Amino acid sequence: MICHGCSVNNYRNVESAQIEFADEVNVLVGDNGQGKTNIVEAIYLCSVGRSFRGADEAEMIKFGESGAQISVDFSDSVRKQNITMHLFRDKRRQVEQNRVKITRMSDMIGSLSSVLFCPEHLSVVKEGPAMRRNYLDIAISQLRPVYISALQRYTKVLKQRNKLIRDAEDDRRTFNETIDFWSDQLAAEAATIARLRVEYLRRARVLVASFFSDMTGGREVPELIYAGSSHDEEDMYLDAAATKAKYLKLLSENHDREIGAGTTLWGIHKDDITINLNDHPARVFASQGQQRSIALAMKLSEGEICREERGEYPIFLLDDVLSELDAGRRNYLINEIKGRQVIMTTCETLPVGDAKVIKVDGGRYY
Numbered sequence: 001m002i003c004h005g006c007s008v009n010n011y012r013n014v015e016s017a018q019i020e021f022a023d024e025v026n027v028l029v030g031d032n033g034q035g036k037t038n039i040v041e042a043i044y045l046c047s048v049g050r051s052f053r054g055a056d057e058a059e060m061i062k063f064g065e066s067g068a069q070i071s072v073d074f075s076d077s078v079r080k081q082n083i084t085m086h087l088f089r090d091k092r093r094q095v096e097q098n099r100v101k102i103t104r105m106s107d108m109i110g111s112l113s114s115v116l117f118c119p120e121h122l123s124v125v126k127e128g129p130a131m132r133r134n135y136l137d138i139a140i141s142q143l144r145p146v147y148i149s150a151l152q153r154y155t156k157v158l159k160q161r162n163k164l165i166r167d168a169e170d171d172r173r174t175f176n177e178t179i180d181f182w183s184d185q186l187a188a189e190a191a192t193i194a195r196l197r198v199e200y201l202r203r204a205r206v207l208v209a210s211f212f213s214d215m216t217g218g219r220e221v222p223e224l225i226y227a228g229s230s231h232d233e234e235d236m237y238l239d240a241a242a243t244k245a246k247y248l249k250l251l252s253e254n255h256d257r258e259i260g261a262g263t264t265l266w267g268i269h270k271d272d273i274t275i276n277l278n279d280h281p282a283r284v285f286a287s288q289g290q291q292r293s294i295a296l297a298m299k300l301s302e303g304e305i306c307r308e309e310r311g312e313y314p315i316f317l318l319d320d321v322l323s324e325l326d327a328g329r330r331n332y333l334i335n336e337i338k339g340r341q342v343i344m345t346t347c348e349t350l351p352v353g354d355a356k357v358i359k360v361d362g363g364r365y366y
């Protein structure tokens with residue numbers, strides 16, 4: 001996958017810019033607040049469908065403007081493609097892929113495949129479960145459109161079910177009449193999602209162990225295990241019927257607990273990945289350096305699985321990560337992603353060998 005370039009209008013602090021990328025390493029260099037991450041965010045938006053900074057659409061539109069536009073040219077092994085996205089303050093975004101309007105984001109996501117490395121990802125081991133679920137969600141979404149649809153349906157059903165739980169005190173009758181319907185839907189989508197997550201994790205953990213040992217040259221072995229909120233062995237989640245039955249049982253037998261908590265207590269929105277190092281929880285026992293090595297290994301695995309599935313590497317987006325790493329890990333990463341397309345940002349000049357340097361100054365790129 002190669003991103004040839006992008007053109008951006010009224011996006012954050014960028015009034016208008018056309019940027020061409022080299023097929024290998026590209027470095028966006030500039031002082032703080034000049035617009036380096038904005039470009040990475042724009043490309044990621046056309047890849048994954050949302051901002052990695054959690055921004056909503058209006059936030060990404062330049063102050064005082066009514067809309068923004070991003071257009072990205074890229075090629076996969078088969079053909080040249082373009083994704084153009086229009087963001088508006090007062091209506092839904094419009095997306096075109098190869099000049100054809102797209103109505104479902106799941107049709108676009110994964111066309112321009114990418115792996116993002118940013119400083120927050122380096123703490124995936126010690127952060128809360130949401131970040132680890134996000135790791136799986138983003139990676140799998142790019143490979144399996146069915147995953148995106150299931151996740152979207154799950155989120156909708158969860159919202160409905162949570163509302164029903166919150167309203168139960170005032171309206172127990174509606175709760176009693178409809179809760180089973182929502183529980184069934186939720187359990188069904190949860191089973192699909194959990195199965196795809198476990199399948200993915202099983203591939204990732206082999207690669208994570210191998211990258212980790214390569215990087216550290218040590219004897220420690222990291223292991224990633226799916227920790228579903230129903231507390232079953234990982235194997236169960238490969239069996240969609242068993243998973244659905246298990247979640248449905250939990251959701252049916254604990255109404256009072258859920259009403260007390262005011263929310264749905266079981267489901268894939270509560271699942272986690274347990275990360276061990278030599279059989280001990282890495283979150284607690286691994287050193288900060290080891291935790292970072294595991295995080296980098298997880299990201300590199302994401303690129304590797306993408307290549308196994310699609311026959312080519314995704315583009316590697318590195319926002320501010322090199323400066324966060326010590327020399328050993330930095331060199332390992334640079335060496336691993338050699339020969340692939342990289343778009344990275346940095347404030348300082350870093351030793352990355354041959355690279356196209358793009359200077360960034362107040363939303364201008366040259």
Ligand SMILES: Nc1ncnc2c1ncn2[C@@H]1O[C@H](COP(=O)(O)OP(=O)(O)OP(=O)(O)O)[C@@H](O)[C@H]1O
Binds near residue numbers: 012032036037320
């Ligand atoms: N909606 C917006 N409209 C106009 N400017 C915006 C908008 N959103 C953010 N900005 C501006 O964009 C700039 C931040 O850009 P960006 O995050 O790309 O910086 P950066 O070069 O990556 O900086 P750092 O090195 O600190 O990470 C800030 O100056 C911010 O005020």
Ligand SMILES: [Mg+2]
Binds near residue numbers: 036038345
């Ligand atoms: Mg930045």
